[in-house]
Amino acid sequence: MKSEEELEAFFENELSPLIAPIEEYRIAKFRKLKIYLFSALGCSLLTVLGFITKEPFFIMILSIPMIAFLGSAFSLSNKTLETLAIRFKRDILPELLGFMFDDFEYIPRQKIAASVIEESLLFPFTITGVDGEDFMRFTIGETNIMFCETTLCSGNTKNEVSYIFISATFNKYFFANTLLLPRHFDSFFQNMKRHFFQNFNKIKLEDSDFEREFNVLSTDQVEARYILTPSLMQKILEYKMKVKKEIAISFVGNRLYCAIPEFKDLFEPAFSKSFDLGFIRQNYDPIKLYTDLVEDLNLNLRIWSRQ
């Protein structure tokens, strides 16, 4: 992984020239927005005058300029944010990903298919809709990893949950399904459903810290332990502490799936914030954190039959 100095040098030498026109555009639009907002503020005096007359006709007429300026500011803000996001995701983010990884794929508008999410067996509810963006795929050593911002709808659209959904190839072959769920992730009935309809059984492991953090379920007692070696359990705990969120992991079909709750919309520029090193780091850090899963869980170690 790249060092802090390398990131700074990359920002100075490679990204800055690409950022300059976007930043110029942002500043110009931001200036325009401020003019609209100050004009709206000035015109609000007219509206006050209208209220003093207590005549509805004058109130209406004298409010029009303020409403027009506010409407223009709103429209300008939306349009500019959209343009900034498109240009950032087209010109800057791929460069940043290229700096971080040799082999990557980035599709801004793509989401993870509902079938993949269902395949992960992580979510006990019926998924009625999947939304998402910023699909990224990397090859790190011999491991293929992909992640995507994902919003799941269950029942009706009011029940929405947002995750970073990660899928990576695992370094061992296995046939059973194993789940590591945060405590209280499933309700009592969802737990029953997993037991009776999906054949999951509780696995008691030796690591008490791990047991405290995760409810481990599997369709095979031996394979669950084959996957969850004492060292992997320790690594998963360390990764959870690093992420500082309630992560859910599943091992299904020789892949590792991981869902990390994320309420922030990542990889989106802000109108009022400049495209400086701090902003680039804001985008660099989550990508690093999610792809660190490969290094942290040692997924490139292939000393077993799987070569």
Added chain:
Amino acid sequence: MIGPIILGILISFLSLYGIYLYNEMIRKRNETDKAFGSVDVMLKKRYDLIPNLVETVKQYMIHEASVLTDVTKLRSGFSDTLSSEDKVELHNDISRKLSSVMLSVENYPDLKASQNFLKLQAAWNETEEQISASRRYYNSAITDYNNTIQTFPSNLIAKEFGFTDKKVFETDDLQRANISAKKLFNQ
């Protein structure tokens, strides 16, 4: 009138609870047998690997020829009719011998470069992990069973129906030697 009814309910409750505890102990004992079954499968898998491993390494390891002959002899002693204790004992003997063989691999660069050996090494590592996983399952089942028959009130029923403690698959020096061999593979 209320007294006999309460007594009846109490006796029914205790009988049902006793049946539940008895069934629970049977279920847990069966679970330990099932768990040993999985250890057994993995041990067999390892025995199947041994002839290939011996065949591959003996071309290079001239000085360890006698150890390899011993391993082959020990392996031929394996039979499904052996008791679980004998199987574990045999497994430990073979592990001890093979560990010394594996520790000597470093002295044979040609062997370390052999593709056939590398494949066997990966398969060996996998079997080691599987044995370790099944042993952990077995120990977990045994601990669960022992806890049940040793705690009150199920210990009363256990004593009455002859449920006895079972020994866990201990990680002794032999197993540690196995792990050393695995570490050696990783170098």
